[in-house]
Amino acid sequence: MKVLSKRQISLINHLTQESGWLATSQAAKMLNISVSTLRRDVEAINLYFTDKGHSVISKPGLGLKLEANDVVPLPLISGDAQVVNILKNKRLVGIATDLLTHSPTPLSISFLAEKYFISRSSIVEDLIKVEKWLECFSLRMIKNHTGTFIDGNDYDIRMALKEIITHSVLCNYHMTDSRIDRFSRVQLIKEFGKDNVANCINLIAFIEDELTCAISEPYYTNLFSHLLVTIRRLEKRIVCPADEAAPVHDNKEWQIAEKAIAWLEQKYTLRFPQIEINYIYQYLVSSGKHPVHAVHPDRGVQDQEALHYAIKLTSLLSQLLKCDLISDQPLLNALVMHIKPMLNRLAFRIIIHNPLLDEIKKELSPVFLAVRNATMQINNYSKHDPPSEDEIAYLTVYIQAAIEKIKENKKIILVCSSGVGTSQLLYSRITKAFPDWEIIDIVPGSRLKETLAEKKCDLIISTIRIEEMMIPVAYVSALFSAKDIIRVTEALFSKRQTQESEYVK
Known part of the structure; x- marks a missing residue:
């Protein structure tokens, strides 16, 4: 869930009032912060505006400028405890799930009060908390004489539902090594039904057999969440509008995505829209995978964009960390294999969560900050959005392991x-x-x-x-x-x- 600080919101307000460029030094002075802190704030704002069609452009010699396709919505302040803690409350999660899965069908307060065994006034208070959380996904809660429902596009509704499912799985990460552990499965069955959960697990097993590799975490949970949301929305006969024609790809992942949709159509006797093939394809090419048999990457057939990114990253980090990472061929190979799906995630705006993010930021702080700095420099010349902190944390682990290896056996x-x-x-x-x-x-x-x-x-x-x-x-x-x-x-x-x-x- 992406939220902003009061200072970052203040910067957005300043930029909305500017018809042209705002000098970086002037913006920093207005906010009483350093230029480097201002750059970090701009990064956070652009991360928040992902999928919203807005961005803050930064150009040397000109300064900052807000580019907006529409009215800029007021971001949510991260200090709001109600928003931060909503996913920790089972009843609030249940109410949010009901509204999202039924949208745009309205649900009455009486229905919700009866389902959760609480008073109507308590439901009204809960809806206020859920409404604030939904704003993080550019969704609105509409209340009228027919009941309460969620207003927003299908993609944002799916993202909100995925956040609920992902949190349900990853909050128990330290309890087990299994991908969808028993405790999480019980919670998901309660919200989405036993057959739906089982079908998602079985479908991913089918996909893995077709790929001849295992989909690793957190990509497994990401794909699982997407499939569960897709099934629930289709069960409710809520079909996403086919505004844009999905491109067709001639590769193994696309063929497997087609087979996956055929598998679902047979199970549910429902017709899935063509766009759903493209969605599954995007997750497959954006996932980290463990081959059944050991694979030694051939540099000649490596993805050139990922290879260039990995070389640039190791070059910058070698300078920042005063450590020779350039000549570490195993590190380069590992990074290329990780970065290729990462770049796809950035292109398709697929968000992943790293359950060890806080620990990595604390325990590996110097390397984490260096990786973040390096990726920001690379992003200045890249067509992709900057990686999130979760993505940076995964890269940090590769770099830290390489650094520790350098120190060995000299x-x-x-x-x-x-x-x-x-x-x-x-x-x-x-x-x-x-x-x-x-x-x-x-x-x-x-x-x-x-x-x-x-x-x-x-x-x-x-x-x-x-x-x-x-x-x-x-x-x-x-x-x-x-x-x-x-x-x-x-x-x-x-x-x-x-x-x-x-x-x-």
């Missing part, structure tokens, strides 16, 4: 001119800073060439100047301070920095 030679005591202190501090590294020898400068003829190493750490080597050299003080740790990591980073041009070709 063979080091120490070059010292000082006495035994000093060299032992240096040895002790290096092994403490890099516990997985192996110091294979400690030698004076005069014996270095002789030692290198006998032993191979990844890095030379020296307290004295030595002649230029093919092996990277880090010059440190005998006391090995925090600055020396940075010098060592920078030396490793520069080891293959020249290889960057080879990857860009």
